[in-house]
Amino acid sequence: MYNWNEHNKLKTILSQDKQYAELVGGHQIHCRPAKFLKWVEFLKKDLNFHGLVDISFHGKSRTYSFCHFESSQRVHLHLEVKGEELVPSIAHLYGNAKWIEIEKKLLEPRAGNELLSIPKIKFNPNRSEKPYIQESYIWEKYDFFSPTVDKQFEVLSCYHEGKLIDAQVDVGFHHKGFEEKLSANNYESILKSIDSINLNIAPTYSILFAKSIEESHRIKVPQRAQAIRIIQLELARIVEHMKVINNTFSSFNFLELSKFYKFKFRFLDILRKLSIENNKVSVVIGGVSVDVPFGWINEYRVLSEDFLKHVESFHQTLSKNDKICSVMKQGGVNPRDMVENGITGPNMRASGVNLDFRKSNPFYFYSEIDFDVPVEVNGSSWDRYLIRYQELIQSILIINQVVDNLPLGEILLSDVELQTIPKGSFFASYIESPQGQSGVSWVMGENSRLDSFRIVTPHFNVAQSLMHSLQGIHKEHLAPHLASLGLNSLEIDR
Numbered sequence: 001m002y003n004w005n006e007h008n009k010l011k012t013i014l015s016q017d018k019q020y021a022e023l024v025g026g027h028q029i030h031c032r033p034a035k036f037l038k039w040v041e042f043l044k045k046d047l048n049f050h051g052l053v054d055i056s057f058h059g060k061s062r063t064y065s066f067c068h069f070e071s072s073q074r075v076h077l078h079l080e081v082k083g084e085e086l087v088p089s090i091a092h093l094y095g096n097a098k099w100i101e102i103e104k105k106l107l108e109p110r111a112g113n114e115l116l117s118i119p120k121i122k123f124n125p126n127r128s129e130k131p132y133i134q135e136s137y138i139w140e141k142y143d144f145f146s147p148t149v150d151k152q153f154e155v156l157s158c159y160h161e162g163k164l165i166d167a168q169v170d171v172g173f174h175h176k177g178f179e180e181k182l183s184a185n186n187y188e189s190i191l192k193s194i195d196s197i198n199l200n201i202a203p204t205y206s207i208l209f210a211k212s213i214e215e216s217h218r219i220k221v222p223q224r225a226q227a228i229r230i231i232q233l234e235l236a237r238i239v240e241h242m243k244v245i246n247n248t249f250s251s252f253n254f255l256e257l258s259k260f261y262k263f264k265f266r267f268l269d270i271l272r273k274l275s276i277e278n279n280k281v282s283v284v285i286g287g288v289s290v291d292v293p294f295g296w297i298n299e300y301r302v303l304s305e306d307f308l309k310h311v312e313s314f315h316q317t318l319s320k321n322d323k324i325c326s327v328m329k330q331g332g333v334n335p336r337d338m339v340e341n342g343i344t345g346p347n348m349r350a351s352g353v354n355l356d357f358r359k360s361n362p363f364y365f366y367s368e369i370d371f372d373v374p375v376e377v378n379g380s381s382w383d384r385y386l387i388r389y390q391e392l393i394q395s396i397l398i399i400n401q402v403v404d405n406l407p408l409g410e411i412l413l414s415d416v417e418l419q420t421i422p423k424g425s426f427f428a429s430y431i432e433s434p435q436g437q438s439g440v441s442w443v444m445g446e447n448s449r450l451d452s453f454r455i456v457t458p459h460f461n462v463a464q465s466l467m468h469s470l471q472g473i474h475k476e477h478l479a480p481h482l483a484s485l486g487l488n489s490l491e492i493d494r
Helices: 004-014 033-046 097-101 178-183 187-197 204-216 223-252 256-275 296-319 322-328 335-340 381-404 458-464 466-470 475-484 489-493
Strands: 020-023 026-031 051-058 061-068 073-079 138-142 154-160 163-170 426-433 436-444 450-456
Touching: 004 020, 004 026, 004 073, 026 033, 033 061, 033 073, 051 097, 051 436, 051 450, 061 436, 073 426, 097 458, 154 475, 163 466, 163 475, 178 187, 178 450, 187 204, 187 450, 187 489, 204 223, 204 426, 204 436, 223 256, 223 322, 223 381, 223 426, 223 475, 256 296, 296 381, 322 381, 322 475, 381 475, 436 458, 458 466, 458 489, 466 475
Parallel strands: 026 073
Antiparallel strands: 020 026, 051 061, 061 073, 138 154, 154 163, 426 436, 436 450
């Protein structure tokens, strides 16, 4: 739950600086490069802001967004850069800062869109001496069509004695300039397009964007519309988790998997009935355009009851498969690495960090819903499966409570009034998506244009810290372990 006592306490501390300003759901500070590192060190070391959420670029200036995981407080540090001033790196303080600081270079087109080139192996020229350890390294490319990566991304892997010691994911294949293209559109056009960043979890990103506009314009969404959005989000979580579980165990020829995966398409069908109208997403500013269809609730109840019976049987059978368990319990990630690299969602909770923004910073009326946040300990691929398996059940329980107490009333405000927001105002909004913390941020430009539009995706940080999750995994077992991370290249490059 968002802690307003901590909010006011932090406000008291930060407002000692004249450059402080309060923001919807957070705090803002303006600084110059000379004081930048001192501010960042103060936030992390003294105020325990261990999460770097994103860095957004507007001209030469930047906005660094930080999160305090325990109290869900957020601080946006606006760095004003002039002329040829140098901006120091903060990669030594936040592991996930490196890629974000050089993201524009990472996304520049390469000749032929080729995968990262294999490094040249150094050989000891003196053959009478012991060979360099690098001489025994084996580098391999897994391209977009390789079954190892299941058409999700492209990766370069290095093995020593059959175990993974290094891995690099390539980015920049799909959405070159996606954020910039979106920012040139009006709100309605962005709502229609933003879910294409990951259609597997639609309408998650359209809900996120609508939420950001509604918060910035102080628009109160009707309770019934909030309920429908919660159902949509939880159904998207179910569909995504089932996809990841299927990809994780598909290489084991596990017979029960095909029966389990058929439920994904049934859930996807009822999600579309609730989310799509005339081939357009139903999420609009001020609510939703589609009410719960006639007969939908009964169809959902039959499906959910059938699924709960099957998923428990599926899990019991899977847990008794010694071969699968022995492979998937290899390796593990400690919680510190998760926090330092900005990883959230199921991958973080599998390592023992109890953080779910539906609980710690609830939006809509999640705070009134009774559900548990599954947490495991070892951070292995098996732990990641356990988190997703348990979250499938919790999502069903959440939807059941919403359906049983579905508010009456309108689903869309009859008169949505958009306020005039001063040019240069910064806004950010976040939700708990199926894979972790997702967000959008933007700066208000001319004629309500959203400048410096950014989409925060959980996959970006997971891809950057791949080695923390896979180090030591045997080469022949790489595919299921990669799949257990739930990576999606469409969300990596943005």
